[in-house]
Amino acid sequence: MDTNPTTGSAPSPGSSPSPGSSPSPGSSPSPGSSPSAAVAHDHDVIVVGGGAAGLAAATTLARARRDVLVLDTGEPRNAPAHGVHGFLSRDGISPRELLAVGRDELQQYGGRYRLVGATGARPVDGGFEVQLEDGSAVTARRVIVTTGLVDVLPEVPGLREHWGTGVVHCPYCHGWEVRERPLVVIASGPLAAHQALLFSQWSDDLTLLLNGQEGPTGEEAARLTAIGVEVVAGAVREIQSSDGRVTGAVVESDGGPTVVPCEAVVVGPRFEARSTVLESLGVPTVDFMMGELALGTHVPSQPNTGATTVAGVFVAGNVTDPQLQVIHAAGAGVRVAAWVNLELVTEDADRALALAGPQAG
The missing domain is CATH 3.50.50.60 (FAD/NAD(P)-binding domain)
Known part of the structure; x- marks a missing residue:
């Protein structure tokens, strides 16, 4: 059904239709008393x-x-x-x-x-x-x-401070601006491996930081390995920066804190x-x-x-x-x-x- 309000074939708008349903005349009352x-x-x-x-x-x-x-x-x-x-x-x-x-x-x-x-x-x-x-x-x-x-970002010091510049989530919004730089992807949910795969189009230097999340398995893990994405376990403690620019991510490992160098961070809010x-x-x-x-x-x-x-x-x-x-x-x-x-x-x-x-x- 054509519901484009700019065409003559649109259904009569006797009221606002319920979400997920097609608009139809008289499907619900006008707000308050009519008219x-x-x-x-x-x-x-x-x-x-x-x-x-x-x-x-x-x-x-x-x-x-x-x-x-x-x-x-x-x-x-x-x-x-x-x-x-x-x-x-x-x-x-x-x-x-x-x-x-x-x-x-x-x-x-x-x-x-x-x-x-x-x-x-x-x-x-x-x-x-x-x-x-x-x-x-x-x-x-x-x-x-x-x-x-x-x-809503993960509770990692440094993420909010660089959000929208050195910390990004959308490759089509910010991918060009962080191209060809060393990047880390901080896992914040099940789509982290997908983010790492996608951002590989913009950078060949990618590290996936699991940050307490489950790591990729099966074909997903094999695909990331094939394109050179390193997967690092451990909680991310801090995003480091110098002169307003991201320089690394501090990861807690068995041997103590480790700094993973990077120039931008990818995270899904x-x-x-x-x-x-x-x-x-x-x-x-x-x-x-x-x-x-x-x-x-x-x-x-x-x-x-x-x-x-x-x-x-x-x-x-x-x-x-x-x-x-x-x-x-x-x-x-x-x-x-x-x-x-x-x-x-x-x-x-x-x-x-x-x-x-x-x-x-």
């Missing part, structure tokens, strides 16, 4: 989160002549990184500069941005009231949450959804699974629309899909915004029809 547009709200849509997904969603809505407000803490997940990569035409731009450009584009179309965090939300008057850190509140007919996630506002609305957060592996948490949503289990509340970006890169998150924001606008257009038309009475038919 929601009969009650005045401060905005058509509030976007909670001012990263790539949030700004893309808000700009799309502003261009649709919607009254849209972005609420943002000003703390993007990728702020420690020197540059954004894989974003066509913006390769290497700093994360903060990319968002500054996005805010300028939003405001060019009349969208609004406030540097204030949201602490919670509740249904009210057929829409939603969002509570802010400064004690005030704002209302809207729909809410899109794009708050992203938090990367646990992904934790920033879901405070969603939880206040009763939207569930569940384990994010890759096969049988739980890699963190996320907020499930309908794949094509971003609709959550609460009608009128939508999500886009890493809060619902931790695997998205920046350019994917921006695209998801656009798609969700288009669906939200279609819902509002249909709702307004239905209200007009109801006011016109039977003669309208």
Whole structure:
């Protein structure tokens, strides 16, 4: 079924579908009492989160002549990184500069941005009231949450200090920047051997530090041996550095601490959804699974629309899909915004029809 809100063949958006189901007319009630547009709200849509997904969603809505407000803490997940990569035409731009450009584009179309965090939300008057850190509140007919996630790293001194520069996790985000350097991969779960295999495309000098995890076996172990990846047992105690650059990893071995030289560290964090506002609305957060592996948490949503289990509340970006890169998150924001606008257009038309009475038919 075509659920692209930009086409005429999209199903009627009588309400937000449940995650995992196909949207269908009248599948669940509109938020609060219907029709929601009969009650005045401060905005058509509030976007909670001012990263790539949030700004893309808000700009799309502003261009649709919607009254849209972005609420943002000003703390993007990728702020420690020197540059954004894989974003066509913006390769290497700093994360903060990319968002500054996005805010300028939003405001060019009349969208609004406030540097204030949201602490919670509740249904009210057929829409939603969002509570802010400064004690005030704002209302809207729909809410899109794009708050992203938090990367939870292993408790190893030095990892957090170099996160996003000398400590990385995504080869497509940072592989080129650490190419041809000696690398260590710190095991933080069952995918460590996979990470080592993948990063071998960028470096021939790789060491897998097990850090208390089970070592690779069978074909996986044979494959790593064949490409020259050394596997070292023992707990990682510290990441060493000099002049702001990673120089080695201290590993506890039977003979005492050993330093494994390296110039960058690869580690897979646990992904934790920033879901405070969603939880206040009763939207569930569940384990994010890759096969049988739980890699963190996320907020499930309908794949094509971003609709959550609460009608009128939508999500886009890493809060619902931790695997998205920046350019994917921006695209998801656009798609969700288009669906939200279609819902509002249909709702307004239905209200007009109801006011016109039977003669309208």
